[in-house]
Amino acid sequence: MKRILSILLENESGSLSRVIGLFSQRGYNIESLTVSTTEDPSLSQLTIQTVGDEKILEQIGKQLHKLIDVLKVSEINTIDCIEREIILIKTGNICKKKRRIKDIVDIFEGKIISLTTKGYIIQITGSSKKINAFLELIKKYINILDLSRSGIIRINRN
Numbered sequence: 001m002k003r004i005l006s007i008l009l010e011n012e013s014g015s016l017s018r019v020i021g022l023f024s025q026r027g028y029n030i031e032s033l034t035v036s037t038t039e040d041p042s043l044s045q046l047t048i049q050t051v052g053d054e055k056i057l058e059q060i061g062k063q064l065h066k067l068i069d070v071l072k073v074s075e076i077n078t079i080d081c082i083e084r085e086i087i088l089i090k091t092g093n094i095c096k097k098k099r100r101i102k103d104i105v106d107i108f109e110g111k112i113i114s115l116t117t118k119g120y121i122i123q124i125t126g127s128s129k130k131i132n133a134f135l136e137l138i139k140k141y142i143n144i145l146d147l148s149r150s151g152i153i154r155i156n157r158n
Contacts, residue, residue: 002031003052004049005061008043011042011043018067019064026059034153081156083128085131085152087134091120122138
């Protein structure tokens with residue numbers, strides 16, 4: 001089961017490394033990781049998507065709380081939250097399918113942000129579910145040369 005953890009930690013050299021090292025040492029997989037400073041530049045906010053049951057998540061939480069740089073760990077409620085991710089997709093030349101690709105990008109509220117004679121770069125923003133649906137559909141029409149996903153950011157409504 002996918003779980004999203006929000007971790008507030010000190011923005012110091014090595015803090016992120018210690019959190020990642022904990023996951024690595026314990027054999028927990030990280031499916032997505034985003035990190036940025038907060039409104040307080042001395043603090044960083046991590047959003048980690050991992051997989052595990054209740055017991056594994058509890059173990060991760062306990063281990064994270066032992067790290068001196070970690071100030072707060074909480075699981076983000078996947079029901080009552082807003083989730084966003086961004087993906088950039090580089091395609092080959094799609095001249096013959098240009099209209100269809102543009103229609104699909106428009107339906108998913110995306111943008112074609114670069115157009116050259118060699119291909120397109122498409123940007124889609126939204127939930128992971130939306131991005132996965134876009135990828136599943138667009139792969140039927142284009143050859144994806146490269147893609148880059150930002151990782152999930154989420155925030156609870158309450």
